Amino acid sequence: MREPSPDKQEAILATALTLFTERGFAGTPTSLISKEAGVATGTLFFYFRTKEDLIDTLYRRVKSEAAQAMCQGLDKEKTAKDKLRRLGKNAAGWGIQNPAKLKFMEQFAYSPFVSTSAHEEGMSHFLFLEDLVRDGIRNGEIRDVDPSGLFCIMASALSGLIAHALLTDDPAEREKIIGNGLDFIWFGMKA
Template sequence: MKEKIEDKKAALLKAALDLFTERGFHGASTAQISKEAGVATGTLFNYFPTKEDLINDLYFDVKGKLSRSMGEDLQTQSTFHDKLKKIWYNMIEWGLNNPEDFLFVGQFCSSPYITNYTREIVMKEYVFLHDLVKEGITNGDIKDYSAELVMAMFYQSSRTVVSFILDSEPQDKDKVIADGFQVIWEGLVKK
């Protein structure tokens, strides 16, 4: 029985992701989301009491997937540079493999529909990156910038690279990814 419930919830989240990225929050009604998911509208409200709850659950779900992807195989890297580079490559790969999810995060991370509570909970998933940046500053690997600023710049730069690759389909996407990291690295590293 639990599997059936999870299937319906997953179908609703997927339909919401598709419609929100295509039409925005206002352009996607709960009735449309339910129809796209193949469930009754009342069923949607069994899982998500309000549209805002659905938006926040989806945001939490997608940001959690991104965070887990960013941290994959991080323990195999030994230097600050290599760890940051691994996170970069993981992030870009996730964005290219999950363009709707990546678009959703980019479109709605500053949305008034996402509650402060959800943002706080989501940021707990990124403590590893915050700690890594602080470690890089403390060890003198990078300039003494705000860790929050570095994280924001890192994320926004990754969005730019993913969008560039998806929109223009460059012949040498590996070079674009490497160049993108180099731009970030040269802006951070002490010379």
């Protein structure tokens, strides 16, 4: 017997992430991915049935990693306000530390290449956020409007905020941008 090598699969995924981010999806042939990953064409198709399968796997992974990063220490916070602020800081921190993964998510979130099921699985990681908003409304911290709408705008605003924070290299400047942005979001939501 011989076991599948996690190394090669990881190499393929990592290389694909970089190349997709730099050259876009359609601009990155599988031949280039395998070449850069130091692997034969056939090996790529041994680990991933199709190119689409590779993309999907990558998308699922990155999305789930992002979701996990966002939850970090969330249960330590008591109020909805503090939870949301922690969440925002986590998200911004992860985005700034992982610009390639962020760009990948942005670039392909709307892409027809990513299967519907991957999209749905991607969203499922963030459903707990809606509950968070719901709780905040119940105890009067958050304005009483449709929670899914609130959540949707909040997510977009956060994504715009991170994109804007990435424009500067100065960490202090970034901190300030993120602080102001999170204020914006909180003032928009609070009761």
